[in-house]
Amino acid sequence: MADEQQFREFVERQWAVLLRTAYLLTGDRGHAEDLVQAALEKTHRKWGRVSRMDSPVAYVRKAMVNTAVSWRRRRRVSEVPLLAGDAPVGDPYGPLDQRREVIAALRSLPPRMRAVLVLRYFADLSEAETAAALGCSVGSVKSQASRGLDRLRAVLGPAKERENA
Template sequence: MSSQAPADDGFRAFVEQQWGPLVRLAYLLTGDRGHAEDLVQAALEKTHRRWGRVARMEAPVAYVRKAMVNTATSWRRRRRVSEVPLLATDGPVPDPYGSVEHRQQVVAALRTLPPRMRAVLVLRYFGDLSEAEIAEALGCSVGTVKSQNSRGLERLRAQLTTPLERTRA
């Protein structure tokens, strides 16, 4: 008789399918590959405890994303230390969609934003969630998501464009 647990009801398959996208999302939230993997594991641990209920949801991955954002915010509050800049030896998270020309600048600019603003932009443009889905994930109104999105994009534009490019726009 085996000492293994009974069937996992699809949790293992869910993790295998979602691991890459979740780590990419977590990397954009944390700016560090190690922290990103820790964040995904923490969120998946929370999800596994409730998997019977989560598996019946329309979009279980949305539950995991929300757990990731909440956990990242909680960690940031607890740590209260300054961000560590990426080293030249730190590689980007593998991206099956191809390389982005200014990936390091975008990630660095994202890390300067407040946690909620960063979460809104990451979930919207990298997680491809609607404003309503983001509002649900963050526990705020759609109006808050819209304003955080607008302000976040404005800050990113200011950091990622040269003064000459800004005067032309």
């Protein structure tokens, strides 16, 4: 019973952070909520072991990334642009004018590359933590991050130049 209460408290503390990460991984609030639920379901089954880990939230993040990549492989549906009604998940940094453009650009990246950028720069994990979450090498994180940032700059750069003109 204590494990149930501990898990419930963990979910209450981490829900917003996990949902924000899931939103950046999926680009859709509904899919983000489903992703967090799926990852928490997997975590709940192993909570006795997970709760003793140094960072249970890292375990949930890894489950989210793996699940998101798995879902994407299964669906292989073309990307759907964000609709005006797709409200962003709570953002501690305030509203950003280019949010939709950034989300759309993130969604255009391959799932693994998107996961690297989301974990590294939006979840603020170190290169080593990102590598551990994704089960890859630090070198892979560095190269995926570099390529991903280059792709984002290519997509988002012209809009920035038009604004400054």
